[in-house]
Amino acid sequence: MRRHVIAAFIVLLLGIGVMTYAGSQLLKTEQIYREGNAVYELLSENVRGNDMTGFKTPVKTLQTGQSSTQTPQTEGSQIDPQADIPHLGIDFEALETINRDAVAWLYCPDTVIDYPVMRADDYCYYLDHLPDGTKNANGSLFLDYNCAPDFSDRLSVVYGHNMKSNRMFGSLMGYKDQSYYEAHPFMYLYTESGNYRIELLYGCVIGAGQWRDRAFMYEVNIRAFLTYAAYNTTFYNDTVYMEGDRIIALSTCSYEFDDARYVVAGILREEEYSVVR
Helix, strand or coil, rough: HHHHHHHHHHHHHHHHHHHHHHHHHHHHHHHHHHHHHHHHHHHHHHHHCCCHHHHCCCCCCCCCCCCCCCCCCCCCCEEEEEEECCCCCCHHHHHHCCCCCCCEECCCCCCCCCEEEEECCCCCCCHHHHCCCCCCCCCCCCEEECCCCCCCCCCEEECCCCCCCEEEEEHHHHHHHHHHHCCCEEEECCCCCCEEEEEEEEEEEHHHHHHHHHHCCHHHHHHHHHHHHHHCCCCCCCCCCCCCCCCEEEEEECCCCEEEEEEEEEEECCCCCEECC
16 A cells, blocks of 8 residues: 555656646746747837828728639739838838848738748748847748849748747738638738738648649749649639739648648739739
């Protein structure tokens, strides 16, 4: 009987030890995330002007009879010279003073996406480094190093973590639901050379291996990528893609299966243009 009591006591001590260690690791992780968030908040204060006077997020509604399966469109459309883009007053000189790797600022109204976009010479550095160079698990949003830093390529790919806190690209998971897309149909990209409204086209889940094997990160395969995205999209709309449009793809981890990725693709519309339907 005494042996059973001792064994139970040992098991209890081990359980307490495991719980204590897990709790300390959780607190450590939360502290790391808080530190990362604080850096981003300070960065935003230093480079973001917040000049959004009178701006209202445009609203898109799905047309009656919209097909449940889409294919990339290539037909022409009329042009309206008045694109609705909030003016954030990004100070790129200040941003580049902090880090010359900064190439853009990405913003999605009413979400946490309000971050600089970095560009390094590999896929690793900004997975665990903040824009100021601090090593931190939040990492940074970063442009694929194969893509032109001014987003002049026909396809630009931006990566970011899917954080449990919903930070970074965690909120992209919302686009797996049609109602979330309808509430957030646009994002905005700011660069030194010009600003863009991102008209979202598709959101799709794809394996990292399939993404690499089919080389969807290269603009030479843009048609194949858009065709895949169209037939596997998680939301639907009447956005028209025209040959020659520049596409931006936002990629993050997903958890439908091992090494899954969720990619949201949209058209980069320059500030002076928007499509009329």
